[in-house]
Amino acid sequence: MxxxxxxxxxxxxxxxxxxxxxxxxxxxxxxxxxxxxxxxxxxxxxxxxxxxxxxxxxxxxxxxxxxxxxxxxxxxxxxxxxxxxxxxxxxxxxxxxxxxxxxxxxxxxxxxxxxxKKEAAIIASTDLKELIKKDRAYLYVDVGGGSTEFTIFSSGELKVSKSFKIGTVRILEDLVEEELWDVVQDWISANLKGETKVEIIGSGGNINKLHKMSGRKIGQPLSYIWLNAQYHFLNSMEYEDRISELGLNQDRADVIIPAAKIFLSAAKWSGAKKIHVPKIGLxxxxxxxxxxxxx
CATH class of the missing domain: 3.30.420.40 (ATPase, nucleotide binding domain)
Structure with a gap:
């Protein structure tokens, strides 16, 4: 050995x-x-x-x-x-x-x-294939501070991947125009056309933290309903309360909300009800x- x-x-x-x-x-x-x-x-x-x-x-x-x-x-x-x-x-x-x-x-x-493009290719070289079943499509969403990488898997194979300048820090700084959200929605809809069963695979520190906060076991996916409720709960709290009451780190307590928004948007546009969180990424x-x- x-x-x-x-x-x-x-x-x-x-x-x-x-x-x-x-x-x-x-x-x-x-x-x-x-x-x-x-x-x-x-x-x-x-x-x-x-x-x-x-x-x-x-x-x-x-x-x-x-x-x-x-x-x-x-x-x-x-x-x-x-x-x-x-x-x-x-x-x-x-x-x-x-x-x-x-x-x-x-x-x-x-x-x-x-x-x-290279970022998405490196991410695709992880153990994702172990999670992917051939009878459904998957939208892999890797949320970063400056950009989000979207990758679509269909019939067990990587179909298409694209990076968009929508990230948590960029959203906090109010640097994402509304039109870009529409572009992402159109891209997801076009590339998942005809797919009737879609699930999301989420990547990044924020979705990992959200999964931990949910109390779910490793391997158990988040539901769209839970994530939507958690998003509104976090958004209703002051930044300081997210740190003092929830124990979030200072640099996590602000970005976790725009991250949740990105995942919720992706789920809504793709029709996905489940978000898998394998805790693997770049x-x-x-x-x-x-x-x-x-x-």
Whole structure:
């Protein structure tokens, strides 16, 4: 038996995450992937990128400190290989390339800025196929701070995928025009035309948190009815009360509401009544991509 350690760094618009995986290799058996550690730091790059068009010096320094700490942690965990990607916040920042260069110089960590198409492809390389049944269609919804990736599976196969600039931080900053919601609705309706049985697979920290708050067991889906009621309950509370009474983190207590709105909209437009929450996403896909690139 050989245990290898791989890491994924996901630099999103709301937070930066380090995921460490143990990959257990046995002779004549497929490799087993086990999460070893997940560290999340609320460096909200999207607030700069989406409102000012560039990453501020303060945010850059916070990102550099985060990357330095991740470099040390990967060394402690014995990580042999890592992959670091940045999505919409750095993709849209005028100084995105300069930020990547500064992080590399200060921390030694190389970051790849990926587009929505590659982001969706990496997500699709996760263990989603284990959940997907051939007798129904699935709308995979990965909600981030700056964008949401929608992927449709039909008859057990990936049919189409698209990224839209609707994300939780962008909504909070009032940067999503009403027309874009209509565009997303039309895209979902057109690509699910003729499908009579549709279910949603949700990804991202907010839907994971909502699933935990529901008290449902791992593998048990959320219902549209429950999510709709929870959305209105959360929306009726003050921001401070969501922190003090519900125990939500400061950087979760605001974005969880627009995230719920995105999932509810997707469910309404697709006709889905169930939302599966497998708790896998971009970082998990990065681990698989990293492993199979060399095997």
């Amino acid at each position: 050989i245990i290898r350690k791989l890491a994924a760094i996901d630099i999103g618009s709301n937070a930066v995450r380090l995921l460490v995986h143990n990959v257990i290799e046995h002779e004549d058996k497929p490799p087993a992937f086990k999460k070893s550690a997940l560290i999340r730091v609320p460096v909200r790059l999207g607030e700069d990128s989406f409102t000012k068009g560039e990453i501020s010096e303060n945010s850059l320094q916070r990102l550099i400190k985060t990357m330095k700490s991740f470099d040390l942690l990967m060394d402690i965990y014995g990580v042999e290989k890592y992959m670091a990607t940045a999505t919409s916040a750095l993709r849209e920042a005028r100084n995105g390339d300069e930020v990547v260069a500064a992080v590399l110089q200060e921390s030694g960590i190389g970051i790849e800025i990926i587009d929505g 970082a998990d896909g990065m681990i698989k991509t990293l492993y199979y690139q060399e095997n």
